[in-house]
Amino acid sequence: MAVDVKSGILPGGPGEGVEVLVSGSADLATEEMLLNIGPQHPSTHGVLRLVIALDGEMIHSAEPVVGYMHRGFEKMAEVRDYRQIIALVNRHDWLSAFCNELGVVLAVEKLMGLDVPLRAQWIRVMMAEWNRILNHLMFLGSFGLELGAMTPMFYAFREREDIQELMEAATGARLHFTYNRIGGLKEDLPRGFMQHSAALVKKIRHRMDDYAGLLLGNEIFKQRTVGIGKLPGSVAKEFGCSGPILQASGIAEDSRKTEPYLTYDQCEFEVPIGVQGDSFDRFNVLFQRVHQSLSIIEQVHDKMPAGPIMPGKMPKNIKPPEGWIYARTENPLGECGYYLVSKGGKEPWRLKMRTPSFSNVSMLPALLPGNLLPDLIAILGSVFFVVGDVDR
Amino acid sequence: MIAVSQQIFEQYINNVWIIFGLKIVAVVGLFLTAPMVVGYVEHKTLAHMQARLGPMEAGKFHGWAQLIADGVKFIQKEDITPTAADKFVFTIAPGIVMVPAILVFFVVPFGPNGWWAENLDVGVFFALAISSISVIGMLAAGWSSANKFSLIGAVRGAAQLIAYELPLLLATAAVVMQAGTLSLPGIAAAQSHYWYVLPQFAGFMLFIIASLAELSRPPFDMPIADSEIIFGHMTEYTGVKFAFFLLTEYAGIVSLSAIASVLFLGGWQPLPLIKFVPGPLWILGKTGILSFIVIWLRATYPRLREDQLQKMAWKYMIPIALLDILLTGIFKVVF
Amino acid sequence: MSYYWQYGTLGALTAVGGAFVVIAFLGNRLMRPRKPRVEKATTYECGMDPVGEGWSNTHIRYYLFAFLFVIFDVESVFLFPWAVQLEKLRPQGTVLVEMIVFIGILAIGLLYAWKKKVLEWVK
Amino acid sequence: MKAAELSQHLKEATGAIERDEVLNEQLSVWTTSEKWVEVATHLRDCGKCMFDYFTFLSAVDFEDEGFEIVLHVYSIRRQHHINVKLTAPRENPSVPTLSGVWRGANWHERETWEMFGINFEGHPHLVKLYLTEAFEGNPLRKDFLLMTREAKEWPGEQEPKEHAG
Known part of the structure; x- marks a missing residue:
């Protein structure tokens, strides 16, 4: 049968x-x-x-x-004003809440032609990178767990705890930060934040060696991942895969680099790429991205200007002019884009969320056949996705 | 006073039936307590290796009573048999898995001069043969559950047997050649000059690796790989039946560590300079260290894939084991 | 006499082990709650109703290994009596050569299987 | 390529571009459903376009003006974006599928189909992606009302100053 x-x-x-x-x-x-x-x-x-x-x-x-977690965010966005949408969008990919907010805020600001103060932009860069590390640590840990190594998971949560503490100090939240505002930020960084952040960068960088030792340098880990689930770059592009998955397939596409937003054009960093697009490469790219983010954060520490975090004069009600815009950000999991159509009201006419996990998961039927069941797990764990981000 | 106690001893304790009874009680008692200790040590060791605390509440002091609490909980749990399952096989499978695990302790010597239940003259052979019966229980459990994950787990368990059994037997055969006896106390006694881990280091490594596979412990826990096939053959089990599988796993760690320490680490033979420590403590210590290594590996390694284990067994371990036997034979004859 | 004692004890221990299983099941029966529901007793398949049945004819990919295993396992049974008596049998050299030939034949068999690519999983 | 150049090139090469518009430095071109697949194939294959990266496909409900289907693709090689748009009527909207051009379009079209009720002709597997089979209606159409909003005024409707009081 x-x-x-x-x-x-x-x-x-x-x-x-x-x-x-x-x-x-x-x-x-x-x-x-x-x-x-x-x-x-x-x-x-x-x-x-x-x-x-x-x-x-x-x-x-x-x-x-998919669809077990469909919450109808796109419909909900049509009946919420822009302030509320910030709190709404940080929920679809709950591991990269700050980066999600950023996409919407950038879209609205560009549509309205708002100038965001420089300090707010630099803080956004720093928080986005911390959020990226927070997200990547989760997957660094869980991938090990799926292959049967349980220790990296606990280490990952130890580090995540530290980062969440740091972000909580600035934003007041641990998961859904809601720190962005149209035009700037909710409030300035608390006193001592930069020192705390600088110390944490050193700590995390040091602890990344634990993961390298437990996973990247582990012979069994290599046996399980090298050559497993090879994704050619052309297929990845065709399905719209992005982020670590696209980069592991050898394509250095990262909108922080190719179409810089905020002040990423003033930061020096590299886009790590893989060679053959297998599970090991995907994991390795994720690992290297953490190091790049740490280096970006250090640069932010050096370059952070003083100044206001909101533009001097803001309209009471945010009503972008009629028009449409597509704003993309490099989220931890890949390209997150918001296609915003405004009819001049205080609510968007349509907010299409183009989420990275959706495209990544839609690629699975092309990648999985021909693999063994244990390899399914090795592939699934390395095609990084969050179900909320798929279903929205 | 001494005379009286000696009289009592001769009258009652020396009675064959009492000794008979004591032996059975001791073996069953050991079977029930040793896994608890190893299980607790595993909880705490893993916890500390993973930067967390582990059980802290049960029994006040560092959660020492956690596993007793677990046992009490297990026996109070509802017993669920899936409608689709083959009920008879499903029920007896935990028994098939557990009884052989008790019987292994029957031949393990825990010290010199009679610290064992019986000194069977085919001791090693018996221990290895009886411990592989558990796989039949595993297959029965996996098949009777009528669950796809269980079936895959059971099939993997059988595949595992094929991979580890031969290296295990061949590594043991080399030790048997060296000692010239199959009796476990005999093998331990034969190591009074040097431990067999020195001449049989390859055999020792093979034995440990194969034991890990037999126990389904990481990095060879494919039959119960929780991230792939939920819990393999144990997926559908609840309550006391599930507890049997767990008990067997930890008892297996103890018994195979004990056998390995008798075969390769000299059993009760002490290290020079610290000979005043009595024999039973030596064997317990060596068993403990080996068990700890088994636990340690769980915190360190991801798991292999079933075909990689097969490849490793047939392409590396079995040829090495055959070579080991050959060299041991030449060594025995020439020297 | 000691032979019967030894295996008698073993038999008794087996019986006690079996009794332990039965007692534990009975104890569980006395202490456990019993609230059967249809959903509880369905086969677990990640929260979905099972598709098809669990007893399907699956492709077991290592059956060639199983054949090899049977052959080698029997060999190892022959190996043990020889291993025990190695020192007592004379002349030792001849005994050793005999076993080398025996193991050699099997090793060549393994090598043959290797060359025939039997030691790969059937894809 | 710059937006104006790209638009000019497309007009000449395909002859199927009805109008174009550049807003916020982003190019949109409008085409027809007859030329939909042809334009998409050209975007993918032409050496000047090289749109190899499928970003998204969705739709916007403009009520009386019909549905606007939006295809957004990106060229990693040339580093330019394009929005290709198409206006479909409100009654029985139907568009040829693009899943043969970029395989990634498959799921996006399934989503658009169930959310807007826009048919994609020739789609290999047009079944619901998110919603249950029993679900009726197309949620992202403007005439699909959010029942909770209809029943109760949302407190979020308050203006900023009202929060203070």
Whole structure:
């Protein structure tokens, strides 16, 4: 019995009731086994579901089923004013809340032609980079856990705790920062923040050696990841994969570099790229990105100007002029873009969220077939995604 | 006074039936306590290696009673048998897994001069044979659950048996050649001059690696890989049946560490200069160190893939083991 | 006599082990709550209703390893009596050469399997 | 390539560009559904365009003016963006699929289909992505009302000064 998964057998979930095509003959020696990985599975980071057809442990086809976390953010954005949208968008990718806010704020500011004070821009760069490290640490840890090494996860949370403490000092929140405002920031940095931040950069840089020792330098880790799930750059581009996944496939695309926003053009950093786009490269790129972010933060410490954090004169109600704009930022997980259509009201007419995880996950059916079940986990863990970011 | 106690000893304790009973109680008692100790040490060791505290509440002092609390909890848990499962096999599978784990302790010597339940003259052979019966229980559990993850786990467990059993046997065979006996106390006694880890270092490494695979411990925990197949053959088990599997795992760590320390680390034989420490403490210490290494590996390594284990076993471990036997034979005959 | 004692004790221990299992199950039966629900007893498949059944004819990719394993496992059974008696049998050199030939044949078998690419997982 | 140049090039090469507009330094071109796939293929294959990176595809509901379908692609090689737009009627909107041009369009079109009810002709697997099969309506259409908003005024409607009081 062979079951055609492409036709979509999705009982009990979104898409239930789709017809199942059953074909093939009964005298086959082995049969394909249809298996649900997720939504309640230890290694799908939430409620992603994969319907996979297995022959033994070989994957014949895989179809992601999303929508368990669909919250209708795009519809909600149409009935909220711009201040509220800042608090709304930092929720779809909860691991990179600050970077999400940044995208919306940049879009609105550009549409309105607002000039953001320099200090606010530099603080935004610093916070975005801290947020990037916060996000990457999560995946550095969880990828190890998925391959059976449990220690990196705990180390990652130890470091995340430190960073969250730092960001909490400035923003007052640990997960959904809501620190951006249209035109600037909620408030200035607290006293002693820069010293705290500088000390933490040294600490994290030192502790990154732990991960290098436990994972990157580990022979078994290499055995499990090198050459597994090779993603050619052309396929990655076609599916719109971005961030570490695109870079691991050898394409140095990073909007901080190619289309600098904020003050990234005044920072020196490199875009790490991989060679063959396998799981190891993806992990390695993620690892190197943390080091690049740390170096950016150090540069921010040196270059931070004094000054206001909000423009002197701001309209009471934010009403961007009629028009449309696409603003992209390099989020921790890849290109996060907001396509904003305004009709001059205090609410956007349409806010399309182009999230990195959505494109990354949509690529999975092309990448997974032909791999073994244990490799599925090694691939899934290295195609970094957050389910909330897929479903929005 | 001494005379009286000696009289009592001869009258009661020396009675064969009492000794018979004591042996059984001792083995079962050991089976129930040793895994608890190893389990607790694992909790705490992993916790401290991972920059956290581990159990701290149960029993006030550093959570020493955590596993007892766990045991009490397990026995109070609802017992769920899936509707789709083969109920009879599903129920007896934990028993099939656990009873052999008790029997292994039967032949392990814990010191010189009778610190063992029985000195079987095929001791090593018995220990290795009986400990691989657990795999049958594992297969039974995985198959009877009618769960895809369990089935994959059981199939992986069987594949694992194929990979580790031969290196384990061949490494042991080299030690047997050197000692000229199959009895575990005999092998320990034969190491009075030097420990076999020196001439049989390759065998020792093979034995440890193969034991890890037999125990399904990281880096060879593919049959229960929790991030891939939930918990392998144990996925559908709850309550006391699940506890049996866990108990077996930790008992296995103790028994295989003890056997390895008898085969390669001289059993109760002391190191020079500190000979005043009694034999049983030596063997417990060596077992403890080996168990600690097993736990340590869990904090350090990711897991391999099943085909990588096969490749490693057939392309490296078995040829090395055969070479080891050959060299040991030549060594024995020439010297 | 000691032989019977030894294996008698072993038999008794097996029985005690079995009894321990039964007692634990009975104890569990006395202490556990019992609230059966249909959902509780369904097969776990990541929170979804299972697709197909768990007992499918899966492709076991290492069956060739299993054949090899049987051959070598039997060999190792032969190895043990020889290993024990190595020192007692005379002339030792001949005994050793005999075993080398025996192991050699098997080693060549393994080498042959290796060359035939049997030691790869069937894709 | 600069926006004006690119637009000029497209007009000459495809002859299917109805109008173009540059807003906030971003180029938009409008085409028709007949030429939709042809324009997309040209964008991908032409040596001057080289739009190899599929960013997103979605739609905007302009009520009486119909739906505007937006395709945004980017060229990593040439480092330029383009919005290709298309106005579809409100009744039975239908557009040819682009999933044969960029495979990434597959999911984006599925999402647009269920959210706006815009049909994509020739799509290989047009089933709902997020919503359950039983769900009725197309949530991102402007005539799909948010029930909670209809039932109760949202406190967020307050103006900034009202917060103080």
